[in-house]
Amino acid sequence: MIGVVPALNACEGEHSRGFTFLGAKGPGEDLFVSFHDLRLAAQRRAAHYAAAGLERGDRVALVVPEGEHFIPGFLGALWGGLIPVPLYPPVSLGKLDAFMEALVNILNIARPRVLVTTERVGKVLWSAVGRIASIEKVITTDELANDAGSLPAAADVRDDEVAFLQFTSGSTALPKGVMVTHGSLAANCHAIIREGLEADGERDNAVSWLPLYHDMGLIGFVMAPVCYRISVVFIPTMSFIKNSTLWMETIHKHRATLSFAPNFAYALVTKRARPEQIARWDLSQMRAFGCGAEPINPDTMRAFLAAMGPSGLKPQALLPCYGMAEATLAISFVPLDEPLQTDRIDAERYHADHEAAPVSNGTAFLEVVSCGRTFVGHEVTVQDDEGRILSDRRIGEICFRGPSVAAGYWENPEATKATFRGGWLRSGDLGYMIGDRVFVSGRIKDILIVNGRNYHPQGIEWLVDEIPGVRKGTSVVFTRPGAASEEIVVAAEARAGDAGALKAQIVARVSEEFQLAVSDVALVPPGTLPKTSSGKLQRRKTREQYLNGSIGRTSRAGSTRLAVAKHLALSLVGRARHEVRKLLGG
Amino acid sequence: MGERIDVVEMFKxxxxxxxxxxxxxxxxxxxxTALGMDSVAIMELVAWFExxxxxRxxxxxxxxIRTVKDLRDTIARLLPDRQFAA
Structure with missing residues (x-):
């Protein structure tokens, strides 16, 4: 096991392996930076940080879209024992105000002394900088690339020291910064590369289009490869989003063996890849197509495998995995030689008895993907609300412990206490175990995960509640399984009127504000959404009713009476059927 | 020079x-962003224009860029030699 800083320090003389940045020198012209040069580049940035007066433990915020500028800036901060705070750049359409708000909120918690950005992004950010009191200086990536005089030695970082802050995506109001330590980072990088992937820089190389401010892109494809000197080709995220087949094209061209992405990316590339492209690609050398960071849809995985068949892709290359920023990154991987495995469980018993019972013929089922097993020295269990460990196939909260677990949330003891309990990281995910295999079946915290991003339903609900026609305080937002990713559903109580126009307005407002596509709006009569005794809306119950088609059918006041009536009616129908059969002699 | 670029029609x-x-x-x-498309589809749409x-x-x-007109104006700035429909 080796830490990122000592590993980078040991890269002197490593000229043949390194990072390639697609198109970084101009259209079609790639930039190769060997690990030897990456070390020098990081040292140079560290010298600039020191010259700016930054000291061990000071935070450095980075808003840098280009990998070739971001990575040296980030590693340079680690080299000097500073705490980098990577942030997503403002690149989505029409979202500048929301972006600025999130940036200001995050940085007023992280309190960086320096903000690193590019000349171009800096022009967009200037108005936010004034709202972050801690920022003393904005340094551009061009300035960081200048000659810095003598190069500093690597900081002698301790395992328990915070390496960087990973702010969890999507939560704008109260962002939480996960404290990844040098020790948790080293442990997780070792687990991913040596155990999960059995990767070796001699034979393996990786391709990634993942954003570098996100744990899977940053740890999985920058820091873990630095630790074990695995070459990586980086596709700018935006280039992938605009042309998703570039991902496969690059894997083909570079004979890559490793790549990871969330579920939605597999759906997107399956949709976009043309048969003649697939026939031309050779993906037979791919050892691991990792899939994680959002719920894995087995249909998406099967469709991807089927579509890529002509490219020679091996089915066992598909590697579902499970993890989260609070675990540094990875919690479990499917073993390399294992093809996609799913478990079909009885839907009714899952919801009613919290048990993952293997389905018998003809019953409604849920199909859950196996996310494999955890790593040596780590432990995964499923626990109930009181922290008792549950037996196989019992549904509860997935909990994780071991050296990869992060140190908590930055300056937030309350949230830390709630999530890191008794040595266990509580994932907030629902799931179950079968032997040592982890099955993730849903979210406890009602976070909505769409296209790899987290959304908190509350903000969306507040917005919907403000729309004229919606009964105030009655909107409920949740997800339903979709083809590519989870899909957003809005349920709300509304008085009879023009439902079509109101639905369209809800779709438009949510889309405008959050850039989220609402797939369905269920408008129900006043008083029909499920509430707790204290009058609080029940999101999980609403979702259940929506999925089983009973939403809005029962009013709360008359629910018992109605249930009894329904039961009677059903038994009468049953009796009638029985009589008819008898009459027919069968 | 080419013909006049109608961003609204192209957008459709x-x-x-x-x-x-x-x-x-x-x-x-x-x-x-109020059209109900998700962020990935919107970026694919931008790529289509590009x-x-x-x-670029x-x-x-x-x-x-918020509105279709914003998109039109941004593209028009990048292509000063072309004619654009209002």
């Missing part, structure tokens, strides 16, 4: 090709 075509969406009522002042017109919209300018 792009939305159909990229996201199978018909937008007969699209206007210059339509807010793009490819058709041979331009710098990433950091995207965050300032």
């Amino acid at each position: 075509q792009a939305a159909f090709e990229v996201d199978n969406r018909r937008l007969p009522d699209l206007k210059p002042q339509t807010v793009i 490819e058709k017109l041979g331009v 919209i710098p990433d950091e300018q995207l965050s300032k």
Whole structure:
């Protein structure tokens, strides 16, 4: 096991392996930076940080879209024992105000002394900088690339020291910064590369289009490869989003063996890849197509495998995995030689008895993907609300412990206490175990995960509640399984009127504000959404009713009476059927 | 020089090709993110324009584009020699 800083320090003389940045020198012209040069580049940035007066433990915020500028800036901060705070750049359409708000909120918690950005992004950010009191200086990536005089030695970082802050995506109001330590980072990088992937820089190389401010892109494809000197080709995220087949094209061209992405990316590339492209690609050398960071849809995985068949892709290359920023990154991987495995469980018993019972013929089922097993020295269990460990196939909260677990949330003891309990990281995910295999079946915290991003339903609900026609305080937002990713559903109580126009307005407002596509709006009569005794809306119950088609059918006041009536009616129908059969002699 | 570029009409075509969406009522002042497309589809749509017109919209300018007209104006700035429909 080796830490990122000592590993980078040991890269002197490593000229043949390194990072390639697609198109970084101009259209079609790639930039190769060997690990030897990456070390020098990081040292140079560290010298600039020191010259700016930054000291061990000071935070450095980075808003840098280009990998070739971001990575040296980030590693340079680690080299000097500073705490980098990577942030997503403002690149989505029409979202500048929301972006600025999130940036200001995050940085007023992280309190960086320096903000690193590019000349171009800096022009967009200037108005936010004034709202972050801690920022003393904005340094551009061009300035960081200048000659810095003598190069500093690597900081002698301790395992328990915070390496960087990973702010969890999507939560704008109260962002939480996960404290990844040098020790948790080293442990997780070792687990991913040596155990999960059995990767070796001699034979393996990786391709990634993942954003570098996100744990899977940053740890999985920058820091873990630095630790074990695995070459990586980086596709700018935006280039992938605009042309998703570039991902496969690059894997083909570079004979890559490793790549990871969330579920939605597999759906997107399956949709976009043309048969003649697939026939031309050779993906037979791919050892691991990792899939994680959002719920894995087995249909998406099967469709991807089927579509890529002509490219020679091996089915066992598909590697579902499970993890989260609070675990540094990875919690479990499917073993390399294992093809996609799913478990079909009885839907009714899952919801009613919290048990993952293997389905018998003809019953409604849920199909859950196996996310494999955890790593040596780590432990995964499923626990109930009181922290008792549950037996196989019992549904509860997935909990994780071991050296990869992060140190908590930055300056937030309350949230830390709630999530890191008794040595266990509580994932907030629902799931179950079968032997040592982890099955993730849903979210406890009602976070909505769409296209790899987290959304908190509350903000969306507040917005919907403000729309004229919606009964105030009655909107409920949740997800339903979709083809590519989870899909957003809005349920709300509304008085009879023009439902079509109101639905369209809800779709438009949510889309405008959050850039989220609402797939369905269920408008129900006043008083029909499920509430707790204290009058609080029940999101999980609403979702259940929506999925089983009973939403809005029962009013709360008359629910018992109605249930009894329904039961009677059903038994009468049953009796009638029985009589008819008898009459027919069968 | 080529013919006049009608961003609204092109947008309708792009939305159909990229996201199978018909937008007969699209206007210059339509807010793009209010059309119900997700962020990935919107970026694919931007890429469609870039490819058709041979331009590259710098990433950091995207965050300032709200309406179809904003998109038109951004493209018009990048293609000063071309004529654009109002």
